[in-house]
Amino acid sequence: xxxxxxxxxxxxxxxxxxxxxxxxxxxxxxxxxxxxxxxxxxxxxxxxxxxxxxxxxxxxxxxxxxxxxxxxxxxxxxxxxxxxxxxxxxxxxxxxxxxxxxxxxxxxxxxxxxxxxxxxxxxxxxxxxxxxxxxxxxxxxxxxxxxxxxxxxxxxxxxxxxxxxxxxxxxxxxxxxxxxxxxxxxxxxxxxxxxxxxxxxxxxxxxxxxxxxxxxxxxxxxxxxxxxxxxxxxxxxxxxxxxxxxxxxxxxxxxxxxxxxxxxxxxxxxxxxxxxxxxxxxxxxxxxxxxxxxxxxxxxxxxxxxxxxxxxxxxxxxxxxxxxxxxxxxxxxxxxxxxxxxxxxxxxxxxxxxxxxxxxxxxx
Amino acid sequence: xxxxxxxxxxxxxxxxxxxxxxxxxxxxxxxxxxxxxxxxxxxxxxxxxxxxxxxxxxxxxxxxxxxxxxxxxxxxxxxxxxxxxxxxxxxxxxxxxxxxxxxxxxxxxxxxxxxxxxxxxxxxxxxxxxxxxxxxxxxxxxxxxxxxxxxxxxxxxxxxxxxxxxxxxxxxxxxxxxxxxxxxxxxxxxxxxxxxxxxxxxxxxxxxxxxxxxxxxxxxxxxxxxxxxxxxxxxxxxxxxxxxxxxxxxxxxxxxxxxxxxxxxxxxxxxxxxxxxxxxxxxxxxxxxxxxxxxxxxxxxxxxxxxxxxxxxxxxxxxxxxxxxxxxxxxxxxxxxxxxxxxxxxxxxxxxxxxxxxxxxxxxxxxxxxxxxxxxxxxxxxxxxxxxxxxxxxxxxxxxxxxxxxxxxxxxxxxxxxxxxxxxxxxxxxxxxxxxxxxxxxxxxxxxxxxxxxxxxxxxxxxxxxxxxxxxxxxxxxxxxxxxxxxxxxxxxxxxxxxxxxxxxxxxxxxxxxxxxxxxxxxxxxxxxxxxxxxxxxxxxxxxxxxxxxx
Numbered sequence: 001x002x003x004x005x006x007x008x009x010x011x012x013x014x015x016x017x018x019x020x021x022x023x024x025x026x027x028x029x030x031x032x033x034x035x036x037x038x039x040x041x042x043x044x045x046x047x048x049x050x051x052x053x054x055x056x057x058x059x060x061x062x063x064x065x066x067x068x069x070x071x072x073x074x075x076x077x078x079x080x081x082x083x084x085x086x087x088x089x090x091x092x093x094x095x096x097x098x099x100x101x102x103x104x105x106x107x108x109x110x111x112x113x114x115x116x117x118x119x120x121x122x123x124x125x126x127x128x129x130x131x132x133x134x135x136x137x138x139x140x141x142x143x144x145x146x147x148x149x150x151x152x153x154x155x156x157x158x159x160x161x162x163x164x165x166x167x168x169x170x171x172x173x174x175x176x177x178x179x180x181x182x183x184x185x186x187x188x189x190x191x192x193x194x195x196x197x198x199x200x201x202x203x204x205x206x207x208x209x210x211x212x213x214x215x216x217x218x219x220x221x222x223x224x225x226x227x228x229x230x231x232x233x234x235x236x237x238x239x240x241x242x243x244x245x246x247x248x249x250x251x252x253x254x255x256x257x258x259x260x261x262x263x264x265x266x267x268x269x270x271x272x273x274x275x276x277x278x279x280x281x282x283x284x285x286x287x288x289x290x291x292x293x294x295x296x297x298x299x300x301x302x303x304x305x306x307x308x309x310x311x312x313x314x315x316x317x318x319x320x321x322x323x324x325x326x327x328x329x330x331x332x333x334x335x336x337x338x339x340x341x342x343x344x345x346x347x348x349x350x351x352x353x354x355x356x357x358x359x360x361x362x363x364x
Numbered sequence: 365x366x367x368x369x370x371x372x373x374x375x376x377x378x379x380x381x382x383x384x385x386x387x388x389x390x391x392x393x394x395x396x397x398x399x400x401x402x403x404x405x406x407x408x409x410x411x412x413x414x415x416x417x418x419x420x421x422x423x424x425x426x427x428x429x430x431x432x433x434x435x436x437x438x439x440x441x442x443x444x445x446x447x448x449x450x451x452x453x454x455x456x457x458x459x460x461x462x463x464x465x466x467x468x469x470x471x472x473x474x475x476x477x478x479x480x481x482x483x484x485x486x487x488x489x490x491x492x493x494x495x496x497x498x499x500x501x502x503x504x505x506x507x508x509x510x511x512x513x514x515x516x517x518x519x520x521x522x523x524x525x526x527x528x529x530x531x532x533x534x535x536x537x538x539x540x541x542x543x544x545x546x547x548x549x550x551x552x553x554x555x556x557x558x559x560x561x562x563x564x565x566x567x568x569x570x571x572x573x574x575x576x577x578x579x580x581x582x583x584x585x586x587x588x589x590x591x592x593x594x595x596x597x598x599x600x601x602x603x604x605x606x607x608x609x610x611x612x613x614x615x616x617x618x619x620x621x622x623x624x625x626x627x628x629x630x631x632x633x634x635x636x637x638x639x640x641x642x643x644x645x646x647x648x649x650x651x652x653x654x655x656x657x658x659x660x661x662x663x664x665x666x667x668x669x670x671x672x673x674x675x676x677x678x679x680x681x682x683x684x685x686x687x688x689x690x691x692x693x694x695x696x697x698x699x700x701x702x703x704x705x706x707x708x709x710x711x712x713x714x715x716x717x718x719x720x721x722x723x724x725x726x727x728x729x730x731x732x733x734x735x736x737x738x739x740x741x742x743x744x745x746x747x748x749x750x751x752x753x754x755x756x757x758x759x760x761x762x763x764x765x766x767x768x769x770x771x772x773x774x775x776x777x778x779x780x781x782x783x784x785x786x787x788x789x790x791x792x793x794x795x796x797x798x799x800x801x802x803x804x805x806x807x808x809x810x811x812x813x814x815x816x817x818x819x820x821x822x823x824x825x826x827x828x829x830x831x832x833x834x835x836x837x838x839x840x841x842x843x844x845x846x847x848x849x850x851x852x853x854x855x856x857x858x859x860x861x862x863x864x865x866x867x868x869x870x871x872x873x874x875x876x877x878x879x880x881x882x883x884x885x886x887x888x889x890x891x892x893x894x895x896x897x898x899x900x901x902x903x904x905x906x907x908x909x910x911x912x913x914x915x
Contacts, residue, residue: 079770081701099649099707099760120649120705121763121770193782194792195799207782289757295766295781308759309650310629 037265040341047337050330057327061137064130071111072124076131077295080122085109094122100312115319118297119305125316132297133323139213139291139298140279146217147278148271151224152263156255158225159232170229173222182284185215189290207293212285216278223277224270231266235259265342269335276331283324299324367416367425367790367807405913407620407893410631411592412645412758413786414624418572418587420560421498424505424832425790426809426905429557430644431593431622433904434615436560436578439473439492439539440551442903444613444910450901451813453555457487457579457609458539462554468546468853471554475537476608480600481563482583489532489539491561497527499558501568505794505832506558508821509811512550514542548855549820552812579605581615581909590787592623595908615909628759635663638890642911646886649707649760655888665887667900670720671809672818673702673710674879675768676836678801683746683777690875692744693803694730695737696771699880705763710881716818716868718882722856723815723864729872734774741775750778754804756789764880765805772803794833806836807883810902815864816852823871824848837876844870 031039042048068075085092087108094102094117101117104125115125158169189211196206197214204210235241236259244258279299285291286300294301299320306317415428420436423429441456443449455461457479462471479487499507500520511517514529529542543550553559566576575584581601587593596619598605606614623640625631628648632655634640647655655664677684677693684690699712714731717724753772755765762783769781780800784792792798793806811817821827825840847867854860871877887906889895892913899910 077766077770077773079701079767081704081767082698095704097704097708098653099704100653119763120707120760121767122704190785193784205780207780289783293781294762294783295769308629308648311654312650 037338037341041337044337044340047334047340050333051337053326054330054334057133057323057330058137061130061133064127064134067111067130068124068127072114072127073112074124074127076123076128076297078123080117080124081120083122085112095120101309101316103313104315115315116313118302118316119309125302125319128297128302129299129320129323132299132302132320133327135209135292135296135298136279136282136300136324137327139209139216139282140275143213143216143220143278143282144271144275146213147220147224147274148267150217150221151228151270152260152267154221154225155228155232155263156259159229159236160251160255160259162233166229170226173225176219177222177226179219181219181281182288185212185219185281185285186288186290188215189285193290193293209292209296212282212291215285216281220274220277220281224274227270228263228266231263232259235262265338269339269342272331272335272338276328276335279324279331280328367809402913402915403616404618405616407617407642407908407911407913408640409620409622409642409644410625410634410640411622411643412624412626412628412631414590414592415572416788416790417570418575418584418589418593419502419570420557420562420576420578421495421502421506422504422570422572422832423557424834427644429903430905432557432575432578432584433580434582434908435575435580435584435595435598436557436562437580437609437612438555438557438560439475440555441612442555442901444899444901444907446899446901450899450903453551453812454611455609456555456612457561459537462541462551466542469543471541471543471550473539473541473554475539477537478604478608479579480604481577481579482598482600483563483577484600485563485577487561487579488534488564489537490534491564492539492559493527493530493532494564494566495559495561496530498562498566498568502570503829503831504558505821505829505834506556508824508827508829508834509549509553509556509558511826512543512545512547514544517544545849546853548852548860549812549814549816552814552817556811581606581613582619585619590624592621594622595620613907613909616912617908620908620911632888635888635890638892640890641893641913642887642889642906644905645758646709647888649709652707652709659888663889663891663893663895665895665898665900667885667887667902668720669809669883669885670718670813670902671807671883672713672716672718672879673764673805673807673881673883674716674877675803676806676877677803677875678836678838679840679874679876680838681802682748683744683751684803686744686746687874688740688744689746690878691730692737692740692775693772694872694875694878695733695740696775697730697768697878697880698732698771700732701767702764702880705767706760706881706883709885710883712881713879714872715879716823716871716877717815717864718810718818721810721815721818722813723861723868725865725868727869727872729869730875730878737775749776750780751802752780752782752800754782754784754789754793754801756784756786756805758786761786761805761807768803768805791832793836794829795831796833797830801836804836809883812903814856815861815867816848819848819864819867819871820852823876839871839874839876841874844874 080094083094085094092102099120101119101122102113103116105113113124117123118125118128154169158166192211193206197204241254241258244254282291283300286298287304292298292301302320303317309316411427415423415431416425417423417428420432423432437456439456439458440453443452443454457475458473459476462473464471475489481487496510501523507520513527515527516529519527531540562576572589573587575587581598582595583598585594585596631643632647632651635643677690679685703710703712714728753765753769755761765781765783769779772779793801793804808822821834823835823839825845827835828838828840851860851863887898887900894912894914897910897912899907
């Protein structure tokens with residue numbers, strides 16, 4: 001059978017997972033697989049709109065130092081408890097003697113305290129929101145990267161070697177999967193709060209931003225690794241893998257040279273969705289005091305601070321909450337859009353709608 | 365070192381006064397039972413954090429003392445009253461105030477006959493030395509009050525062989541205590557819960573999850589550290605103890621259930637809705653004004669306390685081993701800003717002794733001056749600029765810590781902030797093996813109305829302990845230690861008060877602390893509780909026996 005692969009290869013998109021070779025064929029009509037996916041993605045207006053929103057949010061948080069230096073003239077952790085604002089001849093206290101922080105000033109004070117002060121410490125809420133967003137996004141993206149890397153490696157090993165390697169990896173992931181993530185995360189963060197943790201050459205200080213990153217990355221690994229393993233298992237049955245082995249490719253070559261490129265679309269989709277989940281997990285951890293540690297802000301910690309002032313300054317909790325919601329929503333919709341664009345089954349759907357299946361199929 | 369978590373007991377000022385007071389203390393019943401109240405009911409209370417320990421020999425916080433004040437009665441106790449009267453030491457388990465002889469070095473007391481613990485075990489005179497030994501064996505922070513007993517110093521090291529300075533006769537109930545040197549505060553110290561007898565055989569370990577039986581009108585029936593605890597009437601109170609000590613209030617409620625609710629917003633809502641009857645901690649800053657406006661006089665009262673809130677600086681570790689650095693920090697701290705952080709619930713001070721404490725003489729050694737602070741720091745030019753700042757999770761102490769960290773950053777330090785759960789904050793920072801104990805927040809409420817209580821446990825070299833340390837600054841200045849010891853041995857009078865005021869100044873020159881305020885606290889109860897009847901003592905805060913439900 002392996003001697004003559006042609007008859008099978010001649011069946012385009014014949015089975016699940018055959019998408020990429022098939023798309024390569026489509027490439028002869030002028031579209032590479034990624035280009036095709038991009039075209040499909042761009043047709044999805046909702047996903048594009050939310051991608052733009054996501055980029056706006058990223059731009060917003062990246063602009064934090066600009067706003068801090070040129071508009072608010074204060075850093076995210078600087079306190080202004082006793083400061084007074086002079087607004088059109090009127091003097092307003094940033095924090096009243098009873099400890100009530102000032103509300104949003106919008107542009108009345110030239111952008112200072114645009115969203116008011118965050119607490120009795122009189123820190124600028126807008127500046128903290130921007131810097132806090134950086135922290136939240138940073139944690140989301142970095143733990144997304146770590147999770148994806150771990151998941152791909154574990155998924156490839158388990159799916160390629162099968163047998164006892166698969167058994168060990170899969171069962172370990174199952175155990176991790178079955179733990180109550182949030183409770184366990186809080187327990188670990190609390191345990192690490194005092195002395196930190198040392199893993200080989202890396203030492204993580206208690207209270208460092210790497211504590212939540214580590215927790216999030218590890219706990220979300222099974223959620224990505226298991227589907228990847230499944231995909232590797234099915235890809236392993238494919239002829240191109242057999243062909244590579246027949247040509248004398250070693251395990252590493254097969255895993256990273258043959259299987260990995262075919263996993264790319266899955267990885268991209270999971271990565272986007274994973275960032276969203278990570279950010280939610282981070283805010284939950286931070287809200288419960290086990291994530292980002294004061295005085296640094298993240299959107300989760302800002303909700304905690306705001307919650308204390310919920311009755312007098314509800315915006316302090318609502319604004320970071322809305323920011324989390326928008327970011328997570330946009331990442332989820334973009335992730336869905338990517339899946340639609342990259343998944344072969346959706347390709348069929350898309351092409352049927354576009355009326356392109358016939359001509360393309362005919363050209364083969 | 366009563367921290368909030370810790371408030372302390374009142375001290376009877378002079379030994380002169382003590383003897384005279386006994387008789388009037390016995391004569392007037394301090395629980396009023398004012399007519400409108402009713403008997404019975406279970407009080408549902410709430411605390412924002414679990415006390416440091418639920419163990420009479422270990423607890424050194426206001427929460428712990430409030431929680432256990434009516435469970436463990438020492439030989440002497442404080443009068444159940446408000447204001448000045450509350451600092452009167454009166455006989456507790458002892459028949460009368462101690463006879464002081466041998467030039468102020470020998471104290472003789474007699475245990476009342478017929479007393480029983482809540483498990484039915486008879487209380488014996490020898491339970492008292494057992495409790496004092498237990499204090500040393502569990503390395504309690506309160507042991508510093510009793511090192512003056514003959515042989516106690518040695519016992520604290522060997523932990524065996526007993527304390528020869530205490531002789532107890534179970535037959536006659538006589539307890540004789542010999543001191544190394546006369547003390548002006550020992551009567552007060554006998555009234556602290558640390559010295560409350562526990563049955564012999566009580567394990568020498570932290571019993572927070574299973575508190576030992578006590579002699580008081582209530583007993584703790586269940587304790588779940590971190591979550592809450594419950595009280596019921598001590599069955600032997602009515603049968604035995606209340607007959608033996610009729611002047612001690614019995615209380616009207618049948619029991620109580622205390623729940624740790626970490627969100628003070630929820631606490632306020634629950635009290636307004638009657639889900640809880642009382643909250644031990646003050647309402648959160650966000651709700652304070654509203655609660656005060658709506659309920660003051662009917663369900664809410666504000667109390668001045670005798671307390672100092674401060675940032676300690678560990679004088680053993682660089683950069684705080686340099687007095688100039690410590691002074692610089694004092695100049696940099698602005699108590700006006702901290703008043704706002706505490707939403708007006710502290711009044712700014714810059715000294716060790718708080719207003720209301722004998723020996724208090726207002727002075728402001730370090731008026732806020734950032735320039736001067738930076739100048740001093742430049743002169744000192746510390747090589748170690750990396751410091752860790754400690755505070756606890758209870759609002760607004762966490763914000764005070766954040767404020768302090770901000771000030772240190774402004775001065776050019778590289779700071780790290782550690783916010784530790786309020787349940788075990790003092791246990792963590794009181795343990796010398798905790799790494800990076802550089803500087804941090806603390807507070808102190810009087811254990812008894814004597815200035816010694818602010819110097820001896822917090823600032824004397826003797827009080828530096830490996831665990832349950834109270835001298836967070838680790839300051840050990842031989843001249844000042846001597847001064848503390850000398851003044852502590854004298855009876856408090858105008859001359860001593862003046863000397864204490866001087867001592868205050870001398871310590872502030874050394875600047876082991878950056879004090880910033882004295883606290884007001886509050887009582888807030890639901891409308892089901894007879895507000896008028898509640899007794900607030902500066903040491904134990906609300907007495908459990910003074911809670912009563914309205915008809």
